[in-house]
Amino acid sequence: xxxTIYDVAEAAGVSIATVSKVINGTGRISDKTRKHVxxxxxxxxxxxxxxxxxxxxxxxxxxxLTIPDLANPFFAEIARAVEDRGHEYxxxxxxxxxxxxxxxxxKYFSLLTQKRVDGIIIASRTQKDQFLKRLIQxxxxxxxxxxxxxxxxxxxxxxxxxxxxxxxxxxxxELGHRxxxxxxxxxxxxxxRERVRGCRQAMLDAKVEPDEALIVVGGFxxxxxxxxxxxxLEQDHKPTAVFACNDVLAIGAIQSARQHGLQVPKELSVIGxxxxxxxxxxxxxxxxxxxxxxDIGRQVVDLxxxxxxxxxxxxxRVLLMPQLVVRSSxxxxx
Amino acid sequence: xxxTIYDVAEAAGVSIATVSKVINGTGRISDKTRKHVxxxxxxxxxxxxxxxxxxxxxxxxxxxLTIPDLANPFFAEIARAVEDRGHEYxxxxxxxxxxxxxxxxxKYFSLLTQKRVDGIIIASRTQKDQFLKRLIQxxxxxxxxxxxxxxxxxxxxxxxxxxxxxxxxxxxxELGHRxxxxxxxxxxxxxxRERVRGCRQAMLDAKVEPDEALIVVGGFxxxxxxxxxxxxLEQDHKPTAVFACNDVLAIGAIQSARQHGLQVPKELSVIGxxxxxxxxxxxxxxxxxxxxxxDIGRQVVDLxxxxxxxxxxxxxRVLLMPQLVVRSSxxxxx
DNA sequence: GTGAAAGCGCTAACAG
DNA sequence: CTGTTAGCGCTTTCAC
Numbered sequence: 001x002x003x004t005i006y007d008v009a010e011a012a013g014v015s016i017a018t019v020s021k022v023i024n025g026t027g028r029i030s031d032k033t034r035k036h037v038x039x040x041x042x043x044x045x046x047x048x049x050x051x052x053x054x055x056x057x058x059x060x061x062x063x064x065l066t067i068p069d070l071a072n073p074f075f076a077e078i079a080r081a082v083e084d085r086g087h088e089y090x091x092x093x094x095x096x097x098x099x100x101x102x103x104x105x106x107k108y109f110s111l112l113t114q115k116r117v118d119g120i121i122i123a124s125r126t127q128k129d130q131f132l133k134r135l136i137q138x139x140x141x142x143x144x145x146x147x148x149x150x151x152x153x154x155x156x157x158x159x160x161x162x163x164x165x166x167x168x169x170x171x172x173x174e175l176g177h178r179x180x181x182x183x184x185x186x187x188x189x190x191x192x193r194e195r196v197r198g199c200r201q202a203m204l205d206a207k208v209e210p211d212e213a214l215i216v217v218g219g220f221x222x223x224x225x226x227x228x229x230x231x232x233l234e235q236d237h238k239p240t241a242v243f244a245c246n247d248v249l250a251i252g253a254i255q256s257a258r259q260h261g262l263q264v265p266k267e268l269s270v271i272g273x274x275x276x277x278x279x280x281x282x283x284x285x286x287x288x289x290x291x292x293x294x295d296i297g298r299q300v301v302d303l304x305x306x307x308x309x310x311x312x313x314x315x316x317r318v319l320l321m322p323q324l325v326v327r328s329s330x331x332x333x334x
Numbered sequence: 335x336x337x338t339i340y341d342v343a344e345a346a347g348v349s350i351a352t353v354s355k356v357i358n359g360t361g362r363i364s365d366k367t368r369k370h371v372x373x374x375x376x377x378x379x380x381x382x383x384x385x386x387x388x389x390x391x392x393x394x395x396x397x398x399l400t401i402p403d404l405a406n407p408f409f410a411e412i413a414r415a416v417e418d419r420g421h422e423y424x425x426x427x428x429x430x431x432x433x434x435x436x437x438x439x440x441k442y443f444s445l446l447t448q449k450r451v452d453g454i455i456i457a458s459r460t461q462k463d464q465f466l467k468r469l470i471q472x473x474x475x476x477x478x479x480x481x482x483x484x485x486x487x488x489x490x491x492x493x494x495x496x497x498x499x500x501x502x503x504x505x506x507x508e509l510g511h512r513x514x515x516x517x518x519x520x521x522x523x524x525x526x527r528e529r530v531r532g533c534r535q536a537m538l539d540a541k542v543e544p545d546e547a548l549i550v551v552g553g554f555x556x557x558x559x560x561x562x563x564x565x566x567l568e569q570d571h572k573p574t575a576v577f578a579c580n581d582v583l584a585i586g587a588i589q590s591a592r593q594h595g596l597q598v599p600k601e602l603s604v605i606g607x608x609x610x611x612x613x614x615x616x617x618x619x620x621x622x623x624x625x626x627x628x629d630i631g632r633q634v635v636d637l638x639x640x641x642x643x644x645x646x647x648x649x650x651r652v653l654l655m656p657q658l659v660v661r662s663s664x665x666x667x668x
Numbered sequence: 669g670t671g672a673a674a675g676c677g678c679t680a681a682c683a684g
Numbered sequence: 685c686t687g688t689t690a691g692c693g694c695t696t697t698c699a700c
Contacts (some may be wrong), residue, residue, distance in 0.1 A: 002472075004693055015671045020695060027696095028669055050448045052693035054385045055676050062428075070417060073611065074506070076410035077615070083431055084405060092445060094396075094426045097417055111426060113383045139485065151615065218402070222614070251615055277407070281585055283592065283617045338677055351685045354679060362685055386677035389692050606672095 003046045007118045012040040014324050023048055054116060061303060064112040066105060066124040073276040074293075078123060078145065087307050091118070096122040106131070113140060119304045121145065134183055143304040147160020147191035149317075155310075157296055157304040158317040161191045164289040164322035165198025165243070168271045171287070171324055172241045173206045176333035177269060179212035181239035183249050185227045195245050197274060214239050218249045225252020226259075235258045240333050241269035247278045250286055254329065265331035276327050285327035337380045340393065346374040357382055377633020388450060397638060398446040400430045400439060400458040407610040408580075408627075412457060413478065415631020423639050425452070432458040440465070447474060453638045455479065472525060477638040479630055481525035483651075489637040491630055493651040495525045497579070498623040498656035501533025502605045505621070505658055506575045507540045510667035515548035515573035517562045517583050529579050529607060547575050552583045560593075567594045574667050575603035581612045584620055599665035608658055619661035624653050 006024075009016040014033060019025035023036045028213075030039075054060040059066060065082050067075040079095055086093045094117065096108040105126050112120055119141035122132075132152055135142055143155040150156060172180050183200055185192040200210045212236065218228035225244060232239060244250035250272030257268045262285060264270055272279060275290035299318050306312045339357075348367060355361040363371075374380075379540055379622040388394040400417050401409040413429055420427045428451065430442040439460050453475035456466075466486055470474055479491040484490060506514050516533055529611045534544045542630040547569065554561035559578060563586060566573060578584035584606030591602045598604055598618060606613060609624035633652050641648045 006693080016694075017671055017696080018669085024695080035669080044669060046450045046464075047444065049389075049450060049693055051385050051450050052676090054694070055383075055678090055693080056695045057676060060385065060449075070404075070414040071407075071411045071611070075403075076403045076407070076413075079406040079429070080431055081427060090445075092428045092430075092449065095413070095417060097414055097428050105533055106443075110381065114381045115394075115426065116383060118545075247683095254567070255617070260599050272544050278612075278615055279407070281612055281615055283589070301694075324577045334671085340677080350678080351680085351689095352685055355686085358679080364685060367686085378685090380692090383677055387679070389677080391692060392679075392680045499699090 002166045003044045003051075003206075005046075005048065008037065008040050008044055008046050011044060012037045026253065028114065036199065042045060059118045059308065060116050062094065062115065062117045063091050063301075064108070064110055064117045064120040066098050066120065066122050068098060068100045068124050070095060070097045071074075072277055074274055075123065077276060077293045078297055081294050082301055083207075083308060085298045085301035089301070091301075091305075097123075098126065100124060100126045102126045102131075104176040109135065118308045119143070121300050133142070140309040141304055143300045143307065145300055147189060147234065149190070153315040155297045155300075155307055155315050155317075156331045157303065157320060159291050159296070159320045159322050161194035161322075162198040162201075163194035164273060164291075165200075166202045167198075167324045168195075168243045168273065169202025169290050170206075171326075171330065172230055172269060172271060173202060173208060175241070175269060175330055177241040178206075178208050178333065179211065179214065179237065179239045179241070181216070181232045181242040183216055183225060183232075183242060183244045183253060185218060185220060185245045185249070188325050189218055192245050199243050206292045211237075218244065218252070220246065220248060222248055222252040222255070225249030226256040229253040229256030230260075233257065233262070239268070241271070241330065244270065244272050247272040247274045247276050247286060247288055248328035250329070251278060251282050252281060254284075254286075265329050266334075269330035269333075271330055273322075279325070279327065282329075284329045287327045288325055290325045292323070295320055336383075338616075341382075342371065342374055342378060342380050345378060346371045346470060365656045377393060380643070392569060393427050393452045393642065394450050395450065396428065396451045397425050397635075398428045398430060398442070398451045398454040400432050400442060400454065400456050402432060402434045404429060404431045405614055408608050408625075409457065411627045412631055416455060416635055417626050419549065419587075419635035422643045423635070425635075425639075430458075431644060432460065435461045436459045441487050442513045443469065447472065451518045452642045453477070454518075455634050455638055457634075474637055475641040477554060477634045477641065478635055481523060483524070487649040488529055489641055489649050489651075491633045491637065491654060493625050493630070493656050495528035495656075496532040498625075499529035500536045501532075501656065501658045502529075502607065503536025504535035504540075505660075505664065506603060506605060507536060507542060509575070509603060509664055511575040512542050513545065513548065513571065513573045513575070513666065514542075515550070515566045515576040515623050517550055517552040517559060517578045517587060519552060519554060519583070520577045523586065526579050531579075531607075533577050545571075552578065553585070554580065556582055556586040556589070559583030560590040561586070562581050562665060563587040563590030564594075567591070567596070573602070575605070578604065578606050579609050581606040581608045581620060581622055584622065584663070585612060585616050588618075588620075594628065601668075603664035603667075607656075607662055613661065615660070615665075618663045620666045621661045622659055624657045624659045626657070629654055
């Protein structure tokens, strides 16, 4: 059987209260007893049970992270960042892939609260405000990695999508492009709309007129990005550059271009968004707008931990800046 | 405050024992009281605390998974598979990225045991037998996703690396290749050696003599795969095909070939190992030996759960078969 | 400085 | 069928 606090108390010839105090550094204990108790703990290889201490009202040092899909590199990288930062604070993280299925999401939330996690980071996309509201009423600390402004007071970290789009557009324009296509993810999503809006604004600011026919919706899969690019390339007046709202779509666009006999970047410049590993893997290496994944992870965890510790009165909204990463998928317009 | 079993008991006008029984479906309760209690639970939105019930000796329904790095697509996919299967059994999983750093590994193991996880799945690589032994003595159920036979009795799932290498070699030979290069990960690792040995055996069986000069060590990064291929391509008598021991190395090889002005697959066939997302992303799409990631995840979880439930007397070793996935990175030898 | 004792929320005999 | 009661391993007053 695993040794308990009683075992070390007995072996050390003190009371369990004393042992508890040396474990937690609370109360006043003489250096002598402290050292002795520590020695005994070591000897018995005693590790306090966190479930028992959690029951006594302390925290579980556990947080939940809900994401759409861990197998998606973007979220895997987010998860890794959250894990690392959490670990620095002594937290373990339960990762929950919801596939954006509301049912799974509810089930996971229910499990997480039953396990008395200290807080939850929400990076999945389904969360209807309605549902979030219930969680908040449940008093459980929450922080979000969001793509749109929640209509609720929740700690949130977001990336400036408009700026990202603007950076992408500017870059293409500086390279001399005028006919710039855009592949959005899903126009019903604010975040995607913002990226497109940013790119378009960059064009307007440079006095180049966006062509509505060059703005299409692509979704989230390589295949759909490819299909979207196919449509773009079958038009009469082809674009010389395309801004894809995520790296996966950008990869689809490159594949499509290649199939149409177009060289990237010589005949078609492609710029993506996210800067996942994939961007470094494709050929040509993808110029893209980087999301500061490490920072996103750090910041949400920081927000959540402050919330957990109750050190914070007000909710915060952190807006992070995206950044252009130039690789080889964009070239000057011919 | 969150409602407790006492609140439910009181509101329902029964004892906590009765409530506990309806929660767990134990004992004999009249349908009438059961329904009534259930209603009250619903009304109070009561969810039993798993930490309390864990303290009472039942399990925590939590398992740990140690991997080298969650940001590595192969392990992210493994983690997702484990998560899904675990969830089917009602388990949540703590994911621990160790970076193959023994210190981190020890720290994570210590945390996991303090949190009283019901079991641990080890897919990280550092675990010295010495260390594993201690865990086993700790009585905590363990299952491994291994690359080599552990010298201990542990539930393990492995993939037949030799067969995988053989399949890769055979495929290349069937395409008419004779000068086949190999990029190993690390010759000190059994698994890598086995893949190379398998490929070589395929050659021997086909009466083609392997050229030792064409077998190099590449590591795990795209860059190192590229460097390895560079070396191969600077030889006098160049290979017409290369078997890379993982997809990342294969991608490096493709990049190198391209830089040397060689067309893949026309002038150089490349075959990888793992079949991660990356294989579908590269250009050309990578022909590779697929590891049955879903199955690996399912099987380890199954082994671990049996172990946890104590339904199993003997440890098991499950050997899964790899499978050739043909895409476009290999062509007939010219 | 140190210890006795009362819980935390739940389960599991054991009575009735 | 239902309730009483004794813990699970730890934290936390409150005495001494």
